[in-house]
Amino acid sequence: MVSTDVGIKPGDGPAGSAGPSIVPRGPARLALIAITVAVLAQTLRFSLPQLDHFADTAGMGVAALVVPLIYLAGLLSPLVRRVAGPRGLLLAGIGGLFAVRLLAQALTPQTWLALAGTAVGMVAVAALYEGARGLSGVGFATATVAGLSIDTAVRMAFATWDPAWRSGIGAWAVCLLFVGLGAVALYRELASGPVRAPGLSWRDALGSAAFGPFLALQVLVLSSPAFVASSGWRSLTTAHVVVVVGQGLALAFLASGLAVRAVPGGVCVLGGTVLGVGAGAVAGTYALTGVEVLPIIVLGQVLSAWLLAVACRAPLRRAGSGGPVWRVDLGAALGGLLIGLILIPYQLSAVEPMPFPNNALPGLAGIALGGLAAIAAARGGPLPARAPLRALTAGAAALVLLAGTLIFSVAAPDEPAKAGQSDGQVRVVTYNIRDAINQKGRLDPEGIAKTLKAQSPDVVLLQEASRGSLKSGTTDVGVWLSRRLGMKLLWGPAADGQFGNAILTSLPVRRSGTGRMDRGDWSQIRGYLWARLQVGRTTLDVWSTHLQGGADQSRERAREVAALLRAWGGAPRTIIGGDFNAESGSPEIMRMMDDTQLRSAALGDSSPTRADGGRVDWIFGTDDVMFGSYDAPRSDASDHYPVAVTVRIQQ
Secondary structure, three states: OOOOOOOOOOOOOOOOOOOOOOOOOOHHHHHHHHHHHHHHHHHHHHHEEEEEEEEEEOOHHHHHHHHHHHOHHHHHHHHHHHHHHHHHHHHHHHHHHHHHHHHHHHHHOOOOHHHHHHHHHHHHHHHHHHHHHOOOOOHHHHHHHHHHHHHHHHHHHHOOHHHHHHHHHHHHHHHHHHHHHHHHHHHHHHOOOOOOOOEOHHHHHHHHHHHHHHHHHHHHHHHOOHHHHHHHHOHHHHHHHHHHHHHHHHHHHHHHOOOOOOOOHHHHHHHHHHHHHHHHHHHHOOOOOOOOOOHHHHHHHHHHHHHHHHHHHHHHHOOOEEOHHHHHHHHHHHHHHHHHHHHHHHHHHHOOOOOOOOOOOHHHHHHHHHHHHHOOOOOOOOOOOOOHHHHHHHHHHHHHHHHHHHHHHHHOOOOOOOOOOOOOOOEEEEEEOHHHOOOOOOOOHHHHHHHHHHOOOOEEEEEEEEOOOOHOEEEEHHOOOHHHHEEEEEEEEOOOOOEEEEEOOOOOOEEEEEEEEOOOOOOOOEEEEEEEEEEEEEEEEEEEOOOOOOOHHHHHHHHHHHHHHHHHOOOEEEEEEEEOOOOOOOOHHHHHHHOOEEEEEEOOOOOOOOOOOOOOOEEEEEEEEEHHHHHHOOOOOOOEOOOEEEEOOOO
């Protein structure tokens, strides 16, 4: 166990004399930190889709002014401390965060709540250090990793679709458990009284900024099963096991006493550089994919936990001389700003070109964490002794977190898989689902599922399908829809690898493949996905793609159409569908049908396929397939409407 070092009020006499305890005994303080970190991660995840919706409705100019301000809200912490004291800071930051979480469950996340919740969360970062004062850096890091581990296990039990977006007994039970236990721990902290803060130099205080890049990496990469599944090309179950292994090893390393052995600052810089290079290598548009992602996730968990422990020793210590304690508040505010500077541009890079590859953002997060740890490396109190048995116990305790995976694995899909067609007739739907964000800006995979189910599809061609994207709150929308509809999932990454095209089907899959279209700048990479499906005694090839948007991007779309047609190569019995971002009669659509033996399934239907009246979603087929029952039903589950058609293959 990590000691909390019970403190004594000034004037109570020497240590050991009678007097009330300042620091709550037992695990109360560790629980407060763990629960606060978990709820803060939940708040950041549900705020990201809403912030994107805010930019769509208010405009990018307004969002560019407002969003940085809410991530700078931590600068209010010194003022709160001055007006209301340390207890007021705890109540405003941590208590306010719990209140936001409760409101999110009651109202479902909304734009105003996302803005307020993020701002309160930035104050909560500073309050974390106030509530943790007197703990060692190892104690703080241990509680932080434990909180993220529990949060990830709970998300896994809900198939990564956060309970904050959902209704029902299970979602409410999780919310009340987090908020209830957190409130009890907060009450104990408030009742015990503040721990007297030592004088702190700016160098001491700067270590508190390390929590920002640490949490950004956890949300984006290290504690996201959907990220590991989509980037590692593994099942969601396997992905969570990998995350748990990394978290377990991090807890074991922290408990061993090795985490804070005296090290030169250069070693911390090296560790942060390794972490940054690893994170940048697996997260971003130009990322590695495959099995090599898995060891990077495990190593990244251990490195990030160690660097956080080293960085936080100085701002948490209880002895020293220097300046006022509000310097820690400003350091924490810097950490909160770093969260926004990493996550918001990364999220924006999915839709807007950046002047640099977005891989640099997680890379810089790792390097910043190492640099902040290096500043504080030589500070802090005595080092704990090595404790191999304690390390083994801490690591083994992480196995409990696999309960989330167990619940996910045994939970049956809502719909049984459909039998494959044998009469040569196939219902095909193409649908840009916009990360499962509906027209009100709310994450709602269930709305997408109901819209699709109404069409009784055998094949679904998806665009803007998220598998860990920040725009969907890191939900694995692809896997969730696959389980909900009882259909197989085929994945075709684009952009940063957690956002792309997908195919859902109940038909037997004979072959499949995916490709990405080259770009000469750092903007989003488009792609395509294809599958050869068994239909009776023959096969049908289906393709899903999404071309570049923007009225001024016609030349780029023409280049992408040419690349798509080359990849297809004129194979018979083919359906190509997707969001072409081009209207009827445009050069891009005409090129799809000129001398290609492809024709549109619309059959003269001019129904819009977007909520704004646009008609940019298309299904094309070769001459040896027959189209019928074309439909583009209106739905508010996305800003696009599904396009459905019945296909009959000529035998």
